[in-house]
Amino acid sequence: MRFSKKSLIVVPALIVAMAFVPASQAQVNSNTANINLTATLGESVTVVATPAAPITFALIPNGTVNGSANVSVTTSWALAKTRTSVKLYAYFASVNALTDGTGDNIPTTNVTGSVNGTAAAPFTTAGPFGANGMMVFNQAIGAAGTFNFAHGPDTIGLAINTTGLALPAATYTGVLNIQAQAL
C-alpha cells in the first residue's frame, strides 16, 4: 500500500521530468535572409528665425531707434563632405528696406544690424542674394561632425536711423530676409 502511494507520486513525476528534459540534439540553423537597406540623407540647410511676430520700431524724427526685439537665428545643416563652409546672410530685397507704400522709404543704409552684440553695420554689403545685406557668420566645415551641425542661435540687433531722411509720419514696413549658403 505504501509502495502504491509512492508510485502514484513518483511515476507521474518521472514522466513529467522526462517530458521536459530536452533531447540531445544538434542545433539547426536556417538559411540567412538578407534585406538590403539604403538610407539617404540629402543635403539641407535650414534657417529658423524668431520672433515670428513683427519687430517694431518707434521711430523718432531724426535719430536712431532699436527694434522691439533681437532677431534670433538658428542655422542647421546636413551637408556632403565635399562642402567647405556655410555662410549666413541677412538682407533686404531692394535698396529700400522699409516703405510707407506712397514713395517714402527708409534705405538699407539707414538700417543696421549688430550680430551677437558686435558693432552695428548697415545692410549695404553685397552677397549671393543681393547688394543690400550683411553676413551673419561664415562657418568653415570639414572636421568630423561639422557636416551635420546646428549653428546658433545667433542674434541680430536691428536699428533704424532716420537722421536726414525727413520722413513723413507714417507706418513703414519691410522684410528682412535671412538665408544661408553652403559652399
Place this chain on the structure above:
Amino acid sequence: MAAGRGKIACRHVRYPKQSLQQVLPAFRGFSCVAGYTRPRRLKTSLQSGTAKKFPSGCKPAVLLILGIIFALTPSKAGAQIKSNPGAVNLSATLNSSVTIKAAPGAVTFALIRNGVATGSVPVSITTSWVVPVLFGNVTEYAYFTSPASALTDGGGDNIPSGSVAGSFNGGAYTAFTGTSPFAAGSSITLFNQFILIFFNTSATRTDSLSLQISTTGLNLPAGTYTGVLHIQAQAN
C-alpha cells in the same frame, strides 16, 4: 517447453499399476527431451516389480487412450513456441530544416538630419521548419554583423545598430542591441516558438518587421548609407 509439457502431463494422469511397464516405452520416448523429470510415483512402481504386463492385444488400445489423454490435457505453455528474434535494421531519415524567406529584399529610408525615419515598407518574413524532435524551440533573429556600422557611407561615416530599430508584428520598436547566436550586440529576437511533437514540428508562419533609423546625435554628413539586415533562425 516440451519438457514442461511432459512433466505436467505425468502429474495429472492416473496410471493403473499393471500398465506402467507397457507405458514405459512411450514415456521414455517422451522423456528424451532435456529436462524431463521422471515422476516419483512412476519410478516407485517400476522398481517394485509388481506391475503386470498388458496383454499384447491391449497395447495399441492403451497407447491410443494415452494419446487422447495427452492431447486433451491442457498444457500450461500450450503450443506456443517462440523462435529466435530476427533483427531487421530500419533507417528512416527526416532532415531537419528551417527556411526563411523575406520580402522585399530592399528597404529604403529618407533620412532626416536629426530624427527618426521609417523604412519604405515592412519586411514580410515567412519561416518554415521541419524539425524531427520531441520538443524544442525555433528562435528567429534579425541582426547586423557589426554593432558599430549597421549602415555605412563607405567613407567612415556609420549608422550603428543601436540607431536602427525594428518593430515585430506591430510591437514596440526595439534597437538592434541585443545578443543572438549570430551577432553579439546588434541583434533583436523576433520570436521564440515552442515546438511540441505532433503539434508543430513542421510548421510555417509569416511575420512582419518594420524598421526605423534614428539619426539623432549622429551628426551624419549627407550621403547614401547602405547595410544588410540578416534574418536567421535556429532550432534547438
